Amino acid sequence: METFYVTTPIYYVNDVPHIGHAYATVIADAMARWNRLMGRDTMFLTGTDEHGLKIQRAAEANGLTPLEQADVTSSRFQEAWKSLNISEDRFIRTTEPEHHKVVQEFILRMKENGYIEKGTYSGHYCVGCEAYYTEDDLVEGNCPTHEKPAEWLEEDNYFFKLSEFEKPLREWIESGAIQPAGKASEALGIVEQGLDDVSISRTSIDWGVKVPWDDEHVFYVWYDALINYVTGAGYASDTEKFERLWANSHHVIGKDILRFHCVYWPAMLIAAGFEPPKQVNVTGFLLIGGKKLSKTGLTQIHPDDLIKDFGVDGYRYHFLRDVSIGADSEFSYEHMIERYNADLANTYGNLASRVVTLVGKKLGGTAPVPDPESPLAKLATEAYEKASEGWTNFTPSIALDSVWHLLRETNAYLGETEPWKLEDNSDEVGAILGSALEVLRIATILASPALVESSKQIWEAIGMPGSPDAQVMPDAMAWGQYPGGAELAQPKPVFPRLKAE
Ligand code: ME8
Numbered sequence: 008m009e010t011f012y013v014t015t016p017i018y019y020v021n022d023v024p025h026i027g028h029a030y031a032t033v034i035a036d037a038m039a040r041w042n043r044l045m046g047r048d049t050m051f052l053t054g055t056d057e058h059g060l061k062i063q064r065a066a067e068a069n070g071l072t073p074l075e076q077a078d079v080t081s082s083r084f085q086e087a088w089k090s091l092n093i094s095e096d097r098f099i100r101t102t103e104p105e106h107h108k109v110v111q112e113f114i115l116r117m118k119e120n121g122y123i124e125k126g127t128y129s130g131h132y133c134v135g136c137e138a139y140y141t142e143d144d145l146v147e148g149n150c151p152t153h154e155k156p157a158e159w160l161e162e163d164n165y166f167f168k169l170s171e172f173e174k175p176l177r178e179w180i181e182s183g184a185i186q187p188a189g190k191a192s193e194a195l196g197i198v199e200q201g202l203d204d205v206s207i208s209r210t211s212i213d214w215g216v217k218v219p220w221d222d223e224h225v226f227y228v229w230y231d232a233l234i235n236y237v238t239g240a241g242y243a244s245d246t247e248k249f250e251r252l253w254a255n256s257h258h259v260i261g262k263d264i265l266r267f268h269c270v271y272w273p274a275m276l277i278a279a280g281f282e283p284p285k286q287v288n289v290t291g292f293l294l295i296g297g298k299k300l301s302k303t304g305l306t307q308i309h310p311d312d313l314i315k316d317f318g319v320d321g322y323r324y325h326f327l328r329d330v331s332i333g334a335d336s337e338f339s340y341e342h343m344i345e346r347y348n349a350d351l352a353n354t355y356g357n358l359a360s361r362v363v364t365l366v367g368k369k370l371g372g373t374a375p376v377p378d379p380e381s382p383l384a385k386l387a388t389e390a391y392e393k394a395s396e397g398w399t400n401f402t403p404s405i406a407l408d409s410v411w412h413l414l415r416e417t418n419a420y421l422g423e424t425e426p427w428k429l430e431d432n433s434d435e436v437g438a439i440l441g442s443a444l445e446v447l448r449i450a451t452i453l454a455s456p457a458l459v460e461s462s463k464q465i466w467e468a469i470g471m472p473g474s475p476d477a478q479v480m481p482d483a484m485a486w487g488q489y490p491g492g493a494e495l496a497q498p499k500p501v502f503p504r505l506k507a508e
C-alpha cells in the first residue's frame with residue numbers, strides 16, 4: 008500500500024498556541040485527511056519542541072522546572088489541536104526517552120560516517136530563534152526576526168561538516184522537493200552562497216539531549232528537534248514501518264525555519280545515511296496589521312476565540328481556502344465572515360437545504376436516484392481531478408475552490424432547470440434532484456478534509472449511510488452511486504448566516 012507521512016513543525020513550549028501555529032497544523036491535518044481518503048497508509052505527526060535555552064529561561068521566569076513548563080504548555084497545544092479536530096496519529100514531545108535515544112543514535116551515525124568534529128565556536132546568538140547569526144545578518148546589532156539584541160557566545164562545540172553537502176543539497180533542491188518554487192529558489196540561494204560547518208552541541212546549558220560520547224555537551228536544540236521526524240515515524244520501534252513512511256515524507260513548515268528544514272536537515276539525513284525528505288512545503292506568515300503575531304502587540308489570537316464565532320469548520324475552511332501557500336497573508340475577521348457566508352452558508356449549506364426541501368415538496372420526501380446522463384456528471388469528475396491535483400501540489404485553496412465551483416454550478420443548474428415548476432413526482436424532477444443529491448454526495452466527500460463535522464451532518468441530511476471520511480477514492484467518485492430511496496427530513500441549517508457585528 009502507498010504511504011503518506013506528513014508532519015508539522017514541533018512548537019516551542021515557551022509560548023501558548025495561537026492562530027499562527029494553527030495555520031501549518033490545519034494544513035497538515037487536511038493533507039493527512041485527504042491522503043487517508045485516497046486509501047494511503049497515512050501517518051500524521053505533530054508535537055512540541057521542549058529543550059533549549061528559550062524553554063529553560065521561560066521556566067525560570069515562571070518559577071517552574073523546564074519539564075514542568077513543558078508539561079503545562081505541551082498540554083495546551085494538545086487541547087488546542089483537539090478543539091480544531093486535528094487528527095494526528097502521534098503527538099511527539101522531545102523530552103520523551105525514546106526521542107533521546109533516537110537523537111543519540113542518529114548523530115552517532117553522522118559521526119561514524121565522518122561528519123562530526125570538535126572545534127570552538129563564537130558568534131551572535133539570538134535566544135528567541137535559538138540560532139547564531141553573523142555580523143552581516145544582524146540589523147543594528149539586533150536579531151532580524153525578534154528585533155532584540157543578539158548575545159555574544161563562545162564555547163567548545165561539536166561541528167557538523169555541512170560544507171561537504173553543497174552538491175547533494177543542490178541536487179535535492181533541483182529535484183523539486185521544496186514547494187512552492189519561490190521557496191526552492193531561496194534555499195538554493197543559501198546553498199550557492201557557500202555553506203560553513205555548523206555547531207551542533209552546547210556546554211553552556213544542560214536542558215537538552217546529552218551527546219552520547221561526551222556528556223559535558225548537550226545537542227543544540229535545533230538538531231534534536233529536527234530528528235523528531237525520524238523518531239515520530241517509528242525509527243526506534245519499527246524499522247520496516249519507518250522505511251515505508253520515510254520514503255514518502257512531507258514536512259509542512261513556516262518560512263522562518265526554511266534554512267533548518269531545507270538545508271541543514273536534508274544534509275543531516277544524508278550524513279546519517281538516510282534519504283532527504285521527499286517534500287518540504289513552506290508557508291508564509293499569517294499577519295495582523297502587517298506584522299507576525301506577537302505577544303507584545305497583543306495579536307496572539309487563540310484558535311478558540313475564532314472557533315466560538317465560526318465553528319471549527321468555519322475556522323478550518325477559512326484558513327485552508329483563503330491562504331495562498333508560500334505568501335504572507337493578512338488576517339481579517341471581516342473577510343472571514345464574508346467567506347463563511349458566501350461559501351458555507353450561501354453555497355454549500357444553501358444547496359443542501361434547497362435540494363432536501365424540494366425533495367419534500369415535489370417528491371413526498373423520498374430521495375430519487377441520479378440521472379446517468381446528467382450534465383453535472385462531467386463537472387463532478389473535473390472537480391475531483393482538480394481537487395486531487397490541488398492537494399498533491401500542496402495548494403488547499405485550489406483543491407477547495409474546485410469543489411465550490413461544482414457546488415455553485417449545481418445551484419445555477421437548479422436555477423436553470425427550475426424543478427419547482429415541473430410536475431410533482433415526475434421523472435424529470437427525480438432526475439434533476441437525484442443528480443443534485445449525487446453532487447452533494449461527491450462534494451461532501453471532497454470537502455471532508457476541511458469540514459470534518461459539517462460534512463458528516465450534510466451526509467446524514469442527504470440520507471447517506473456511514474461517514475464521508477470513510478469513503479474510498481477514487482472509486483467513490485464514480486458518478487451515479489447516490490442510492491436514493493431514503494426519506495429526507497428538513498435539517499437544521501448547518502451553517503447559520505453570520506452578521507458582521
Ligand atoms: O520554530 N504565521 O517553533 P515555533 C505563520 N520549534 N506561521 C507561524 C506564525 C505566523 N504568524 N507564528 C508561528 C519553532 N508560526 C521550532 C520548530 S521544527 C523541527 C522546530 C509557525 O513554535 C512558524 O513559522 O517558534 C514555525 O513554522 C512554527 O509556527 C513553529 O514555531
